[in-house]
Amino acid sequence: MKTEWTLAELAEDVGLPARTIRYYIARGLLDGPEVAGRGAVYGARHVERLKEIRKLQREGRMLAEIAQASHRPVELPEPEAWWRYSLADGVVVELRGDLAPWRVKRIRKALSEAMTHLKEEDTDGNMRV
Missing domain, CATH: 3.30.160 (Double Stranded RNA Binding Domain)
Incomplete structure (x- = not known):
């Protein structure tokens, strides 16, 4: 099973334009790539999240609702003295x-x-x- 995708491959596999994926990242709907830069790499979690976003949209949810519902608490590291x-x-x-x-x-x-x-x-x- 495939574990890494370029933006073009990701767009093709999930059926969304690359521009839409970049928009989702900018709006906080999708995490950024695992490796940033010109050779950006996306993982299986990106594929799953994009499928989840498309499913929620088909159910009639607005992107703002999806973004708000996906804001999970940030896990902070244990405090150090x-x-x-x-x-x-x-x-x-x-x-x-x-x-x-x-x-x-x-x-x-x-x-x-x-x-x-x-x-x-x-x-x-x-x-x-």
Whole structure:
């Protein structure tokens, strides 16, 4: 069974003009290609979604209704804890919160040394960075 389609192949297989498929993508009815660009690649989920859109249209649904009904909640990634250290004006370092304690201790020591170095003044009284 076929697993990848170009836009032209997809249009031919589902019986829709390529322009219509691009319109559906722009309106949010259909996800964009799996691989974007000149050699865009579409998958089986695109074929199924286009068939579903055509079925709903045959049942009398408007494109706006189909688009609204298809808006599914976006799955967010699990939250991550981060530690943020401001070393000097415009210099910020962030560390993932799940690092091993021994590693955090070593990094904090290195950051402390870096902060000391960044705050040292040269002989003219200007900050070194």
